[in-house]
Amino acid sequence: MQRIAVVGSGPSGIYAAQALVAHPLLPGVRVHVLDRLPCPYGLVRYGVAPDHEKIKSLQQSLRAVLEHERVTFVGNVPVGGDGVSPEQLGGLYQAVVYCVGAATDRPLGIPGEELPGSHSATDFVSWYSAHPDAAAGRFALRARSVVVIGIGNVAVDVARILARGADELRPTDVPEPALGALAGSRVREIHMAGRRGPSQARFTTKELRELGALPGARITVDPAELVLDPAYAGTAPGSPPLPAMVRRNLDVLRGWAADASADGRTPARTIGLRFYLRPVALLERRGRVAGVRFARTAPDGTGGVRDTGTFEEIDAQLVLRAVGYRGMPLPGLPFDPVRGTVPHLAGRVLRGAVPSPGQYVAGWIKRGPTGVIGSNRSCAKETVASLAEDAPLLAGRPAAPDPVAALRAYGLRPVEWDGWLSIERAEAALGRSLGRGPVKIPDWPGLMDAARGDSLA
Structure with missing residues (x-):
């Protein structure tokens, strides 16, 4: 084996590259990590919240x-x-490992979802993360009330960023347009709603507790919604114990419900955690989102929920859906539209029931948007083990002596490592000019100019 391409430079792609160069059956192999963007790191750069510096x-x-x-x-x-x-x-490399992730969000499929003021949380995260595909002025944050649909970590991130003051985010790499919008934000009420109960929420306890630590924000929880959850009051005799994270989450929510009294001060913002609410329509006024109509749900006794026949409406001028990611088909590769993944066998791309020679997948496009960042390491190792088993067959395939030159011949303008280092220098220089640390460049022309050295660096 001489040359292998990994498509995608997020954690799954980089872990795949790491496994490839370390595998004993692939001595001396060279790996090119390709990415659509001129910047590496995928969702670690463009999905992790800017105030989560440890991650x-x-x-x-x-x-x-x-x-x-x-x-x-x-x-x-x-x-x-x-x-x-x-x-x-496939003509440039002996094998290609696709680690393209899950690039789009799951729609709600309800009336009014297309109204102005209705957005995916993916769009909002891309905006405050300076993704070059995000429109710079898309979120003016003139809404007083925001509904975030979803009860996972992305929903918590979105709610937390909306509730933070701009001064708290200034030390981070939030781009200037987003920082300016957050400084002038009129948001006062943030409602986070999910159709299931608190024991089925997808957020982690650490993320949940961070909401309660926000200065100037007050958390509200409806005790009547908490007690609907059979796990909230404790398990019945003989029932299996709750997972540790669920138990900790319920303890946090129990504490907030017990401390419902105000301290006499008016908070800058309130964050309301709502459960057993299923969105059925977005409401419209003057051509824009004006709220969300929810059907009230309740536990059905089998781990799911049922509609109760009653409804509730929450006023909102901005609605952000955070109900999960979804993979997108890649032209030239098979795709399972139900799962949103590429069909595979231990990472080998399948066309029907037959492995496609030299084509592999890892990460979310392989298994769906599940797990944490570390889950990608074992996923990548499984795929690389399959590739290594196939190495005797793949070694006979041709590989271009200079794939980057071939990519240029196709009319592309690759940005190699020196170009990325130039972007880093430009972002550091931009931050210095603003009296901040490094600040992300939020647009394609700026990134490409920086990669060529035509910047403040």
Whole structure:
């Protein structure tokens, strides 16, 4: 084996590259980590909240892999569409591992979802994370009331960023347009709602507690909704014990419900955690979102929920849905539209029931948007083990002596590691000019100018 391409430079792609250069059956193999963006790290750069500095520091260990002598980062290389096709990549590399993640959000599928003022949480996260595909002025934050639909960590992140003051986020790498919008935010009420109960929420206890630590914000919980959950009051005799995280989450919510009295001061913002509410329509006024109509649900006794026949409406001028991610088909690869993944056998891409020679998948496009960042390591190792088993067959496939030159011949403008380092210098210089630490460049022209050295650096 001489050359392997990994498509995607998020954790799954970088862990795949790490496993490839470390595998004893692949001595001397060289790996190109391709990405559509000129910047590496995927959701660690563009999905982790800016105030989660400990998680964002994972970039340093990912960086070490990209600096390995047999690993090369090649950014600004889209695969599919106007970029390079999987068929063309197959002619440049002996094997290709696709780690393209789950690039879009799950829609609610309810009336009014398309109204102005209705957005996916993915769009909102991309905006405050300076993703170059996000429109710079998309969120003016003139709404007084916001509904976040979802009770997972993304929903908690969105609620927390909306409730934070701009001064708290100034030390982070939040781009200037987003920081300015957050400084002038009119948001006073944030409602986070899910159709299930608190014991079935997807947020972690650490994320949940961070909401209660926000200065100037008060958390509200409806005790009547908590007691609906059979797990809230404790398990029945003989029932299996609750998972530790669920038990801790319920303890936090129990404490907030017991401390419902105000301290006499008016908080800058309130965050209301709501349960057993299923969105059925977004309400409209003057052509924009004006609220959300929910059907009240209740436990059905089998772990699910049932509609009760009653409804509740919450006023809102901004609605953000955070109900999960979904993989997108890649032209030239098979795709399972139900699961939102590429069909595979231990990471080998399947066309029907037959493995496709030289094509592999890892990460969310392989298993769906599940698990935490660390889950990608074992997922990547499984895929690389399959590739290593296939190495005797793959070694006979041709590989281009200079794939980057071939990509340029296809009309692409690859950004290699030196270009990424130039972007880093430009972001540090931008931050210094604003009296801040490094600040992300939020647009394609700015990133490409920086990659060429045409910037403040």
